[in-house]
Amino acid sequence: MTSRAEAVRPALRCVIVMDSSSFQSTPPPNLLLVVSGSSGAGKDAVIDRIKELQIPVAHVVTVTTRAQRASEVDGVHYHFVSKERFHRMVESGEMLEWAHVYENYYGVPLFAVRNALMTGRDVVVKVDVQGAATIRERVPGAVLLFIRPPSLEELERRLRSRRSESCAEVEVRLGKAIHEYERLAIFDYVLTNHPDRLDDVVEQVKAIIVAEKLRVIPRRVELNDPGHA
Secondary structure, three states, X not given: OOOHHHHHHHHHOOXXXXXXXXHOOOOOOOOEEXXXXXXXXXXXXXXXXXXXXXXXXXEEOOEEOOOOOOOOOEOOOEEEOOHHHHHHHHHOOOEEEEEEEOOEEEEEEHXXXXXXXXXXXXXXXXXXXXXXXXXXXXXXOOEEEEEEOOOHHHHHHHHHHOOOOOHHHHHHHHHHHHHHHOOHHHOOEEEEOOOOOHHHHHHHHHHHHHHHHOOOOOOOOOOOOOOOO
């Protein structure tokens, strides 16, 4: 007579053999982090703090035709160029995205993003909301971060305190900020930049980078030439 233990024994001998390569992982692709938000939300402050803390990301500097402020350094905060030079860059396909904002032009140089990604680091760029929408269409694998102040009152305080715009210009920027908040759906993350808590936002950016690197299906940055997106 066959015992119950002997009857089930053959089933116990069935072992699933998996190739060890199934458990091997490859480094996740480099990320393209797009930092956006309303004027005065603190985009520059976040990026500057990331650089101060030497977080290993490459920052691609935006090109602009607006006047350089006294506190700004050419090539660090922006690449300041003439409108003629800017238009030549657009016509020759040198921009990942560009926009006409507040009577000036802003754009992200495509070659600089490519070169930064080739260094093996994650890349961060700063754009306005219109620019973020363009990058979302051209580079679906980009990670879009929206920086916002805790309130409209705080945004107004920041804009007025920097004394770089007239009262009329401040009103225009506040009005635009309200409409920009209506486009939050195109972003992946929303980060609130409270006064005196800048490091909290930076820690959130670091956490987002970690989370994105752990995705089962990673984001992949594919940069196409203008007209071939």
